[in-house]
Amino acid sequence: MAHKGFARTDELFARAGRVVPGGIYGHQTPRMLVPGSYPYFFERGQGARVWDVDGNEYVDYMCSYGPIVLGHGNPAVEEAAERQRRKGSCFNGPTPLWVELAEHLVELTPWAAWAGFGKNGSDVCTWAIEIAREHTRRKKIVKAEGAYHGTHSWCTPLPAGTTPEDTANVVSFRYNDLADLGRVLDEHRGDVAGIILTPFRHDAFHDQELPVEGFLAGVRRVADEHGAVLILDDVRAGFRLHLGGSGELFGVRPDLTCYCKALANGYALSACLGRESLRKAAERVFFTGSYFTSGVEMAAALACLKELAVGNGVATMKRMGTMLREGMEAQARSHATLVRSSGPPAIPFLSFVADEGSFERSRVFCTECIQRGVYFHPHHNWFLSAAHTETDIRRTLEATDEAFAAVRRRFGS
Amino acid sequence: MAHKGFARTDELFARAGRVVPGGIYGHQTPRMLVPGSYPYFFERGQGARVWDVDGNEYVDYMCSYGPIVLGHGNPAVEEAAERQRRKGSCFNGPTPLWVELAEHLVELTPWAAWAGFGKNGSDVCTWAIEIAREHTRRKKIVKAEGAYHGTHSWCTPLPAGTTPEDTANVVSFRYNDLADLGRVLDEHRGDVAGIILTPFRHDAFHDQELPVEGFLAGVRRVADEHGAVLILDDVRAGFRLHLGGSGELFGVRPDLTCYCKALANGYALSACLGRESLRKAAERVFFTGSYFTSGVEMAAALACLKELAVGNGVATMKRMGTMLREGMEAQARSHATLVRSSGPPAIPFLSFVADEGSFERSRVFCTECIQRGVYFHPHHNWFLSAAHTETDIRRTLEATDEAFAAVRRRFGS
Numbered sequence: 069m070a071h072k073g074f075a076r077t078d079e080l081f082a083r084a085g086r087v088v089p090g091g092i093y094g095h096q097t098p099r100m101l102v103p104g105s106y107p108y109f110f111e112r113g114q115g116a117r118v119w120d121v122d123g124n125e126y127v128d129y130m131c132s133y134g135p136i137v138l139g140h141g142n143p144a145v146e147e148a149a150e151r152q153r154r155k156g157s158c159f160n161g162p163t164p165l166w167v168e169l170a171e172h173l174v175e176l177t178p179w180a181a182w183a184g185f186g187k188n189g190s191d192v193c194t195w196a197i198e199i200a201r202e203h204t205r206r207k208k209i210v211k212a213e214g215a216y217h218g219t220h221s222w223c224t225p226l227p228a229g230t231t232p233e234d235t236a237n238v239v240s241f242r243y244n245d246l247a248d249l250g251r252v253l254d255e256h257r258g259d260v261a262g263i264i265l266t267p268f269r270h271d272a273f274h275d276q277e278l279p280v281e282g283f284l285a286g287v288r289r290v291a292d293e294h295g296a297v298l299i300l301d302d303v304r305a306g307f308r309l310h311l312g313g314s315g316e317l318f319g320v321r322p323d324l325t326c327y328c329k330a331l332a333n334g335y336a337l338s339a340c341l342g343r344e345s346l347r348k349a350a351e352r353v354f355f356t357g358s359y360f361t362s363g364v365e366m367a368a369a370l371a372c373l374k375e376l377a378v379g380n381g382v383a384t385m386k387r388m389g390t391m392l393r394e395g396m397e398a399q400a401r402s403h404a405t406l407v408r409s410s411g412p413p414a415i416p417f418l419s420f421v422a423d424e425g426s427f428e429r430s431r432v433f434c435t436e437c438i439q440r441g442v443y444f445h446p447h448h449n450w451f452l453s454a455a456h457t458e459t460d461i462r463r464t465l466e467a468t469d470e471a472f473a474a475v476r477r478r479f480g481s
Numbered sequence: 482m483a484h485k486g487f488a489r490t491d492e493l494f495a496r497a498g499r500v501v502p503g504g505i506y507g508h509q510t511p512r513m514l515v516p517g518s519y520p521y522f523f524e525r526g527q528g529a530r531v532w533d534v535d536g537n538e539y540v541d542y543m544c545s546y547g548p549i550v551l552g553h554g555n556p557a558v559e560e561a562a563e564r565q566r567r568k569g570s571c572f573n574g575p576t577p578l579w580v581e582l583a584e585h586l587v588e589l590t591p592w593a594a595w596a597g598f599g600k601n602g603s604d605v606c607t608w609a610i611e612i613a614r615e616h617t618r619r620k621k622i623v624k625a626e627g628a629y630h631g632t633h634s635w636c637t638p639l640p641a642g643t644t645p646e647d648t649a650n651v652v653s654f655r656y657n658d659l660a661d662l663g664r665v666l667d668e669h670r671g672d673v674a675g676i677i678l679t680p681f682r683h684d685a686f687h688d689q690e691l692p693v694e695g696f697l698a699g700v701r702r703v704a705d706e707h708g709a710v711l712i713l714d715d716v717r718a719g720f721r722l723h724l725g726g727s728g729e730l731f732g733v734r735p736d737l738t739c740y741c742k743a744l745a746n747g748y749a750l751s752a753c754l755g756r757e758s759l760r761k762a763a764e765r766v767f768f769t770g771s772y773f774t775s776g777v778e779m780a781a782a783l784a785c786l787k788e789l790a791v792g793n794g795v796a797t798m799k800r801m802g803t804m805l806r807e808g809m810e811a812q813a814r815s816h817a818t819l820v821r822s823s824g825p826p827a828i829p830f831l832s833f834v835a836d837e838g839s840f841e842r843s844r845v846f847c848t849e850c851i852q853r854g855v856y857f858h859p860h861h862n863w864f865l866s867a868a869h870t871e872t873d874i875r876r877t878l879e880a881t882d883e884a885f886a887a888v889r890r891r892f893g894s
Contacts, residue, residue, distance in 0.1 A: 080580055087583035087595050089760050094769020096574045109579070110572035118572060132571045135771055140569045155525035156553045158545045158747035160856065161509045162522055164534060167493055170500035182500050187600040187749055188770035198634065198642030207644045219767050220633070221611065229611030229766035231620045233646040303771075329771050334571035336600055336749045336772035347502050353642035354632050356507025357601035358548055358716075358742050359749035443573065 069125075071439045076121045080109050094219075095133060095448075100272075102446060105435040113140030115455040118443065126443040127460045129392075131451035134304055134329030137385075138375055139455020145333045148371035152363045163363035169370055173341055176311050176373065179321045181344035185337060185360055189303035189328035190218030192340040193264065195355045196324045197222065199342065200262030200297035203349035208256045210263045210296070212243040214271045217264055217301050243269045244277055246286040253294045262297035262324075263287060267305050267314035268411065272448045273427070275419055276411030284320035291323075297346065303328040303338070308385055308414040308451070311377060313341075317412075335368035381454030382414070388456040389413030395465040396472075403472040417449040422479065429475050436474045440467035482538075484852045489534045493522050507632075508546060508861075513685075515859060518848040526553030528868040531856065539856040540873045542805075544864040547717055547742030550798075551788055552868020558746045561784035565776045576776035582783055586754055589724050589786065592734045594757035598750060598773055602716035602741035603631030605753040606677065608768045609737045610635065612755065613675030613710035616762035621669045623676045623709070625656040627684045630677055630714050656682045657690055659699040666707045675710040675737075676700060680718050680727035681824065685861045686840070688832055689824030697733035704736075710759065716741040716751070721798055721827040721864070724790060726754075730825075748781035794867030795827070801869040802826030808878040816885040830862040835892065842888050849887045853880035 081098070084091035091108075092098060098108055107120030116139050118128045131137065138145060152165065170183040186192045197209045209222065217223045221234035239256060241249040243265065253260055265287065269277035291298040300322035302314050307330040310317040315325065323346060328338035336359070342350055359365075376382065390413040400407040406421035420429035430446040437444050442464050444450055494511070497504035504521075505511060511521055520533030529552050531541045544550065551558060565578065583596040599605045610622045622635065630636045634647035652669060654662040656678065666673055678700065682690035704711040713735035715727050720743040723730040728738065736759060741751035749772070755763055772778075789795065803826040813820040819834035833842035843859040850857050855877050857863055 080577055083584070084575075084580045087580065087587050089595055089597055089755075089763035092575060092579070092774070093597060093764065094767065094773060096769070096774055108574045109577055110569070110574055111576070112568035113572060114569075118569075121577060128573065130573045132573055133771065135571050141567075146566075153559075154554075156523070156527075156531075156747075158548050158749075159523035159526060159531060160541065160543045160545055161520065162497075162505060163524070164493055164522055166505070166522070167497045167500065171496070174500050182502055184502055184506060188604075188772065190770060191601075194633075201644065202642040207646075219769055220607070224767050226765070226767040229615040229762070231614065231650050233620075233649045236646045237644050334569075334772075334775070336571075336775065336778075338771075342502075349642070350502035351506065352639070354507065354637050354639040356509070356632055357603060358546065358751075359601065359747075360507060361505070361509055362747070362749065365749075 072122050072124050074107065074122055077108050080121060100447060102431045102435050106438055115139035115141070116453055116457070116460050124441065126441050127464050128443045129450040129452070130443055130445055131453050132334060134451050135334045137307060137330035137453050138333045138372060138381065139453050142333055142375065144375045145368050145371045148367040149335065149364050152367035157364040158359055158362045162361035163366070165363050165366035165370065166361055169366045172370060172373060173339060177313055177341050179343060180325070180341040182347050182350065183339050183341045184350060184355065185339050186355070187336045187338060187357060187359060188218070189326065189338055190220050191357070192326040192328065192338045193217040193301055193303065194220045194222070195353060196299045196326055196340050197262055197264060198353045199324060199346055199349045200299060202353050203297060203346050204261045204295065206259050206261040207237040208260045209238050210249070210252055210260055211238060211240055212265050212269070213240040215243065215266055216271065244280045244283050246283060246290070249287060249290055253290055253296070257294065260294055260296040262299050263291050264299040264301055266301045267318050270304055270411060270415065270449045275408050276417050276449055279318055284318050288320050297324060298322040300325040302326060305415055306330055307373070307376060308382065309412055310382060311373065331372065332365050332369035333372040335365040337365040337369050376454065379454060384454045385414035385452040388461055389416050389452045391458065391461045392416065392464060395461065396468050399465065399469050399472050403476050405472055405476060411449055414452045415449055420475070429479055432478055433471045433475050436471035437467050440470060442467040484854070485535050485537050487520065487535055490521050493534060513860060515844045515848050519851055528552035528554070529866055529870070529873050537854065539854050540877050541856045542863040542865070543856055543858055544866050545747060547864050548747045550720060550743035550866050551746045551785060551794065552866050555746055555788065557788045558781050558784045561780040562748065562777050565780035570777040571772055571775045575774035576779070578776050578779035578783065579774055582779045585783060585786060586752060590726055590754050592756060593738070593754040595760050595763065596752050596754045597763060597768065598752050599768070600749045600751060600770060600772060601631070602739065602751055603633050604770070605739040605741065605751045606630040606714055606716065607633045607635070608766060609712045609739055609753050610675055610677060611766045612737060612759055612762045613712060615766050616710060616759050617674045617708065619672050619674040620650040621673045622651050623662070623665055623673055624651060624653055625678050625682070626653040628656065628679055629684065657693045657696050659696060659703070662700060662703055666703055666709070670707065673707055673709040675712050676704050677712040677714055679714045680731050683717055683824060683828065683862045688821050689830050689862055692731055697731050701733050710737060711735040713738040715739060718828055719743055720786070720789060721795065722825055723795060724786065744785065745778050745782035746785040748778040750778040750782050789867065792867060797867045798827035798865040801874055802829050802865045804871065804874045805829065805877060808874065809881050812878065812882050812885050816889050818885055818889060824862055827865045828862055833888070842892055845891055846884045846888050849884035850880050853883060855880040
């Protein structure tokens with residue numbers, strides 16, 4: 069069906085621009101996409117499909133930047149949430165689901181003794197570094213250059229509104245470079261509280277990088293040698309690669325791990341899991357919010373995790389992601405276009421070699437896909453969900469074949 | 482009906498203690514209440530009543546520490562949320578409700594030009610100080626001693642896990658003391674980005690204090706003289722005193738205001754509203770989260786605000802709160818017990834003069850009330866909702882009369 073354009077999108081965005089800073093701020097700002105060529109507002113979703121406010125339908129490969137791991141409107145999740153909702157959600161204390169969800173997460177995670185809950189990824193990443201500081205009585209946090217761990221001032225990618233003091237105790241190393249990590253730890257010997265890193269490199273505006281052989285094991289060893297807490301930021305990747313945490317797939321067991329996005333299929337919930345040795349420090353760091361104990365989100369999370377397990381969602385996402393990747397790589401070859409696929413199949417990304425990091429061809433490619441009812445992101449990794457079907461992938465590949473042709477016509481290579 | 486005890490509460494809390502740091506952490510930890518004498522886990526709620534996991538029913542004066550402003554399960558809110566939920570909530574961008582809610586909040590607030598949304602009070606209070614810093618290109622934030630503005634490291638009430646650098650740019654003054662504020666601003670002349678304060682003093686473990694005559698107007702004047710941004714933290718009080726913000730009631734108009742709790746009747750949502758002059762700075766400070774644009778919470782907020790307006794909820798809460806206060810004060814007199822009521826009627830608190838800040842009698846009083854099906858907090862201000870009825874207040878006053886008698890028996894004064 070022909071794309072209907074963006075008349076209502078434009079009208080809503082003009083209204084938004086009057087009453088919201090930038091109209092839409094944060095990671096979903098049109099500035100991060102291709103302004104004018106993307107939908108900005110959404111009307112509804114079902115499974116792997118979303119509809120924008122102009123009535124355009126898309127096979128969605130962003131999954132709301134991660135949360136929608138079972139597809140929109142998953143019946144098991146919605147029924148569980150509805151059962152709790154009829155009783156209420158936000159009380160003077162938790163519901164019994166607080167205990168059930170913590171027990172379930174600890175059971176899923178071989179090394180974890182406890183879990184705590186927040187609302188966003190930023191909440192739990194900040195809690196984790198504070199637990200590391202409290203446990204070690206040290207100040208420095210080591211992170212990978214360019215890695216995103218949320219918007220809080222110690223790690224925000226944009227310095228506006230922060231002070232130099234906010235980042236005075238944060239030092240950086242190059243992901244996948246053990247020697248550089250060793251250098252940083254030696255330089256701050258005796259003062260490193262924790263090392264925080266993602267299970268693979270998935271920075272925006274970059275090809276993704278899987279951990280090189282020995283890297284994560286080396287990080288684990290170096291952390292232990294220096295008495296630093298190892299924090300795995302699994303906010304973006306968690307539950308798409310392994311239900312026991314992405315560290316299980318890559319062979320590393322951290323001391324703390326942070327989950328958010330795929331935890332509750334779109335319901336606002338995040339979690340930090342930790343080893344027994346960090347329990348006392350976690351008790352001492354004050355961590356709370358008006359909705360941290362709400363029950364509906366926890367009902368959704370329990371149902372989401374169980375549905376992922378029963379339906380073997382991780383395997384489905386890998387299979388569908390592989391079908392997508394192989395299909396697009398074959399198309400690129402047939403169009404004599406050099407592309408780079410990166411990241412695990414369930415969290416894929418594709419870029420054009422000739423772009424040399426400009427993402428010029430990516431923007432044209434993604435715009436052509438949008439016109440044909442397929443939602444990719446030109447500058448940020450993509451996400452599969454367990455609701456993606458072979459029919460979705462085949463429909464996608466029809467669009468991408470034409471999009472590759474359009475890139476070829478436009479750029480000649 | 483006789484209180485059934487806490488057998489299931491104890492069992493759940495023992496399980497929680499194994500898999501969650503402290504069992505329940507944050508502001509709802511039993512340590513903040515009277516451990517052993519309070520319910521910790523909740524089964525359901527309806528209107529102004531809540532039921533704990535042991536089946537005990539309470540008239541609830543905490544309203545989930547604020548969010549439940551229309552009572553649990555309010556039909557207008559739940560229907561609006563359900564309408565959005567059927568379409569989906571968390572997408573690659575906002576729903577049209579993002580625009581509608583921002584427009585509605587700006588319309589309600591005489592001085593505000595824009596609104597932005599987060600999930601918790603901490604999110605928006607931190608965003609506000611960062612906007613102030615970005616706008617002024619200054620570093621210092623002035624806050625009242627002991628005031629709570631969230632858990633983030635610049636303002637957490639407990640220092641565990643923080644570094645000295647986190648609070649290096651935060652300075653304090655005494656609430657209701659203009660001379661002290663003037664002293665602080667003079668000391669940091671030219672470097673104060675913003676002043677953040679609550680519309681009245683509602684610190685835990687304290688009687689509440691309304692702003693003294695001229696205080697808030699004086700703060701406004703001093704902020705202007707020093708070119709500092711005035712931030713009203715209306716997270717706790719917002720929409721219980723005035724739909725245009727608590728500043729309207731007390732005669733002060735800030736530059737930024739932070740809302741959370743009563744905004745969406747228990748759905749996870751917070752908001753920051755600002756003047757036109759701060760729009761550009763707000764655009765520049767990176768502020769986002771996985772669920773910041775979700776639609777269901779915004780549907781709930783729109784319905785909640787409209788229901789508060791149509792039903793004149795603010796007047797109801799004031800009337801019910803006044804009936805409660807006057808009833809309890811009369812009972813205290815009849816028991817020859819000196820008490821102090823503090824705060825606005827919709828956000829009341831009561832303490833015992835003879836306690837001299839120990840809250841010993843308060844704990845006995847509140848425990849006796851719990852036994853009689855009334856949920857007060859011994860150390861934290863209380864909240865009325867628009868669902869509280871005269872029947873609720875009368876039932877409450879039966880319990881409090883016996884609780885005053887019990888305090889008298891136990892302490893003799």
